[in-house]
Amino acid sequence: MKNSTSIAIGGFDGMHIGHQKLFNALDKNSAIVVIETGYANLTPKREREHFSHYPILYLELDSIRHLSGQEFIAFLKEKFPKLQKIVVGYDFHFGKDRKYSFNDLRTLFDGEVRVIDEVTLHGDSVHSHKIRAKLQIGDIKGANAFLGHNYTIKGKVVSGQGIGKKELVATINIEAGSFLMPKEGVYATLTRIDDEEHFHPSVSFVGHRVTTDGNFALESHILDGEVFCNERASISFVSFIRENQKFDSIVELKKAIQKDIAIASKELKFLQI
Known part of the structure; x- marks a missing residue:
């Protein structure tokens, strides 16, 4: 990063199409400066690195918010001695009490x-x-249109309630507390398993299992055959199928799941996976 001649500065949660406009204005030897405000839950922590080839410097807002405008520039020049260009958005503010604009x-x-x-x-x-x-x-x-990519949640595999494979359908359950959960319900999704390169077509549930144990779950059923997931998975959301709802019996729930599977299969049929 010491050789970077231009930088883009911002919060960059989501790395959405607006952010990409900033990155497109960077030079060949460039870097991204992420100011962490504590609100990032679309691309938390280092997830932003999947959406740009530029190196990223992460700065905690609390560590720089006290700086005057001159001190902030001096700080950037210390980090980037060859700095020649700064790229920001129209609503960018910096320095103590955000008093400085572009x-x-x-x-x-x-x-x-x-x-x-x-x-x-x-x-x-x-x-x-x-x-x-x-x-x-x-x-x-x-949301995906604004992002310029499918919203994706990643997490570690955890044990489910134990009735899926026996009485309903087999699912992969993941825990991903740092990501924003979408509205409770059922979605057509693409699921990546462990270190696999490709995505599997899938149907996923987000929310409280109101028909069974009442616990919150993020779980995905793979449509192209049962797979074994060892450590982690990522769920990429394509479309919303239906609201979360309580059914009178496991039999009724299973019927609804079969309908969800049919809808998701049709939705995902023509996607390049």
């Missing part, structure tokens, strides 16, 4: 400051908080 950045920094205008899709501005809102109402396709 106009101040242009005054304080002796290199180029590139400001990327608001990015919109179908007339709606693209922001991470809007993606979170879409996920929480089950608008997966809308």
Whole structure:
């Protein structure tokens, strides 16, 4: 990173299509500076690294929020001695009490400051908080359009309630507490197992198992045959199928699951996996 001549600065949760506009303005020898605010749950921790080839420097907001504008620039120059260009979004603020804007950045920094205008899709501005809102109402396709990729949750494999394979369908259960969970319900998904390169078509459930034990679960049923998952899995959401609901019996639940499987199979049939 010491040789980086340009940097993009922001929170970059989601690495969505607006963020990608900033990255497209970077030079060959560049880096991304992520300011961690504690709100990142679309691409938590180092998940952002899957959506850019540039190296990423992570800064905790609390460690830099006290800096004046001049001190912030000095800090960046110390981290990036060859810095010539800074790329930010139109709503970027920095320094103590967020009192400085990109106009101040242009005054304080002796290199180029590139400001990327608001990015919109179908007339709606693209922001991470809007993606979170879409996920929480089950608008997966809308969230994915803003992201520029399918919303994906990754986690470690955990034991389920034990009745799936015996009485319903076999599922892979994962725990992924650092990710935002979408609206409770059933989804057409793509699931990646352990270190496999490809995704399996799948149907996934997110929410409280109200018909059985009442516990919260994130579980995925693989549609192209039973697979063994050893340590971890990732679930990539494609579309919302139905709300979470309570059934009068296991028999009724199984009928609903079979219907979910048919819908997901049709939805995923023409995707390149």
